[in-house]
Amino acid sequence: MKLGLGLCSHVLMNPDGCVACRNPWSNSMKMPARILCGVVLLIAAASLRAAPSGDGSWVRTQPQRGDFPLVQSGRAAELVIGADDFKVVSIAVHDLAADVELVTGRKPEVHTKTEGIAGPVVLIGTLGQAPAIDALVAAGRLDVAALRGAWETFLIATVANPLPGVKSGLVIVGSDRRGTAFGVYELSQAIGVSPWYWWADVAPPHHDALFVAAGAHRFGPPSVKYRGIFINDEDWGLQPWAAQKFEPEHGGIGPKTYAKVFELLLRLKANTLWPAMHACSKPFNSFPENAALADTYGIVMGSSHAEPMLRNNVGEWPHDRAADYNYVTNRDGVRKYWEERVAANGRYENIYTLGMRGIHDSAMQGPKTDAERIRVLEQIFADQRALLAQHVRPVYTQGVGRVVPNAPSGDTPASPSRRIGDNPPYLAEGVPQIFCAYKEVLPLYRGGLHVPDDVTVMFPDDNFGYIRDYPSAGERTRRGGFGVYYHLSYLGAPLSYLWLCTTPPALVWEEMTKAYDAGAHTIWIVNVGDIKPAEIGTEFFLQMAWDINRWRRDNLPDYLVEWAGREFGAAHAREVAAIMTGYYQLNFQRKPEHLQWWLPKEPPRPSPLTPAETQGRLQAFAALRDRAAKVRDALPAEKRDAFFETVFYPVNGATLANERYFAGERAALSGLAGAADEARAADARLKEETRIFSEKIADGKWRGFIRLEPADDDWRSMRIAPWKIPVFAPQPEKKPGSGDVIAIEAEHFSRNLGRGEAAAWQTIPGLGRTGEGSVAVFPTTAPVVELAKAATDAPRLDYAVNFTAAGEFTLQTYLIPTHPFAGGSLRFAVALDEAAPQLVELVVQDGGAQWAQGVLNNTRIATTRLKVPMPGAHTLHIFGLEPGVVLDKLVIDCGGLKPSYLGPAETTGSDR
């Protein structure tokens, strides 16, 4: 935090004088200290800006005057927590002590009393629950105005003379229990411990000494209130690993695994979990200690879109009564089933999924028409809310009216706030509830389903990273607000992706920015599959949810640089980021789990790639693998496991999967034995690398975790076929892709004419199948422009094009396959020179055959005719009629364009 390192210390009031007076920075002000104190104290409470999380620049290894010595001369500071503070505070502080030891070899002691402490001390606690901190506040020595009534907010501040006889102090104080825990883990990260230190074996750098820069830093409140992950499709990773390796005593994912998940969530500043729910794993609540543990960690428990009221239907609804999971025929039975769970878990902090689908991920049984479904769902809402009102006690803080943790007995704050509705019946309004309009439910919601106003409506993506719908301007006032359910991993049609995580951060950024701008501020959940190897994507999603302003178009590529620098050291940061950028782009063209161009039940057919495209793709992959191998070899031994898990295996795995697929395709088309041998060699190497991950990396810690796609015969109808050399029906010969064409990357415009603040085309770096980025209209809230006003009101991009002949040609616009904000199509307009803008409209047909091919290729091609009156230089104009339309590439077919997978490589004009 820039302000933090400068003015920050001045927010600290000290009876012996202002801490600012001892800050070297204040000397440079050449201002009498007393005046300076007066000035800065005035601004302190109101304008201490939130610091970016993860920026560890306020911790250093060489002290400066006024710094707090966390570890110095072989001695660690003491850590003090309040005896009555929330349990998660104690958990986090013990983790901090272990982290300090990991970095320095010195383990701080943890105390619940201040008596006897003489050396530097870190006072840690939740406002109102930590007497030593409350005393500093009462004495006017710690300004916590920014914390009062705030959600998950914290302050990390140095304080001189915090206790009698103690000169140096550091305070970590949270507005609530998670705020405090986040503050503790923020310090852990700042001293060099990655949130992934356990889950991805990231070894922190060693330091003999650690100092916290004098000053105060405020973090939070978060941009999104509930931020979390969904563990899903755990059959081929988390569950077998837990069963065989990590938690055999519970037969798989259980309290031991969940404790690790909860800790990870806190380190990532997330607060919500939708637990694993497939039939292979035991339902979350089959171990009562799971929910209690979640509460101990301060984690808000929810359940997926298909599982209302914290149930896990596949494991909890009796198999032999599947037909009875029907609200029309068995209302009482289903209601009782929900009631049992709410009555048992209502004392914890939960976020309740409302509504009803089938037992698993399927449509609700019972009603036959949409009108009937809507009527039944509205009845279900009323019944579910009556259960919440009966069993869940909302807790409000006095005067603020916000919900605070619904603390269970044993983790109740010592001095409870006034409670509204202490006697039943309570009001369901105070209880966090969501309604997730997933799959077939979205049309019901859009078809008029009334969702109670205080319930949060979650819009889903289409399972492939493209959000299906957004709150309209009229809806945005709903009290419950909005959220998003997003996927980084998916089991389902048209083809699953469960092996590697290849969703580019730039796509997550583009989609989630749109959602946030449209009002999705209440809950973001991301389906992370098995957690590994989705580390990079998961953290990016959660960083955006914590601070929506952290990543913007102008600094988006820095995410990977920062991430790589933290995990592997600054010397390798740019190279690793470049490798991963290349990895995301190649896999955006086709995911490694989608390396077959026929859908299940269709006869095999070859890819549309030309031989040149195939060769270019394989060379690009091989080059990335070589670069990754060089980085690996240059890393110190202790960094190599993490590098293998998060970079080398994904890059090498995707490379091998492509080598295998395309050599196999070549063998099938040419009958060459050499190609078949190459394919089999790649297959063997891929299996061997996967075995290494499982058995050798981190001494076999991840045994059973990583499975190639498809791992087995399950769910065949939605997965690629097990690999073998394909057999195709006779095929016409593939011809080179470029005929007589003009091809331009959308981001290579010659002029960008914005409409002031209202709207402008902007480049999103790192997004797209080709080139360096894609372009879209920003802000995402820009008004829709009617075609008739395109020339005067719409933001415009110009492209210089040179035609060698007149004629009527086809313009193909490669679009990122987003969903429109409203209506069923993506719209923009084009014009050549002074011609009137003509509308280009791509009908999305959400869920249709074109959509399916679109998400597998991450592109849709909109075509339009372009009249070129004479040869020579011309200007092609593209008008942005609405935000959310993302252009990747423009191709003008001037005659003879052969079908090409990527579109021809860029040309400046016709190559005829």
Ligand code: REL
């Ligand atoms: O991604 C989803 O949310 C769904 O597809 C899941 O609910 C479901 O478990 C799926 O993985 C398999 O059926």
